[in-house]
Amino acid sequence: MKIATWNVNSLKVRLPHVLDWLAQESPDVLCLQELKMEDKAFPVAELAAAGYQALFSGQKTYNGVAILSKQPMSLVSVGIPGFADEQKRVLAVDVADMRVVCGYFPNGQSLDSDKFVYKMAWLEALTAWLRVSVQEQPRLALLGDFNIAPDDRDVHDPEAWRGQIHCSEAERGAFQALLDLGLLDAFRQFEQPEKIWSWWDYRMGAFRRNKGLRIDHILLTPALAARCQACWVDKEPRKLERPSDHAPVVAELQ
């Protein structure tokens, strides 16, 4: 079973890339973020023709998340229960014998921004919800664009980024709080090459120069981590014309 996450930065623009990637990689489950479209525009028919069911929570211009699956899914939650939020950032489903949570974590902009206050409140609400969820369902996967680089190994220039957004102690502490629920970073369960990122700025030739951040993650409960055979970033779609600035992250489960 192959599960994956991809911030597509507009599903309208990226649909051809998504369809090509589904055909080539054949994931069982794909979590998408930054749809930037309303639900009425969601490409249900195109994805069905490709063999995928979809559940989605979209909004105009910003945010929006979806989960695609070959197998039937049942909806668990749209948003974080008990956390009122206009921004469509969370979708949880049950598929096969597992729960899949797709998250588009707030960016935060900068540490002195109101958006950072929102980011930290959102992270706290997510963590509190998942603390209960992993008790209810010990086979849980949290996938998405976390907008957090957990470690200096996840940053192309750790000194330049030190204390900056995505790399601050507060954000890294919040990531650790998710790990403290028992979740494991699938990517770090395996020996990995250095300088693996999931996002590269569109500017400055960042992709060509491999200057990026690893901010898209797959976290697994121990029961799922025990079934995880591999985890990798697929850089190929980032090389295409008009790419998303993020690349898919994939985990292979037994």
Next chain:
DNA sequence: ATGGCGCGCGCAGCGCGA
């Protein structure tokens, strides 16, 4: 070198992302 790219919105140029 603090701007550089790409997206949505909407038809100029701005807000936002990370």
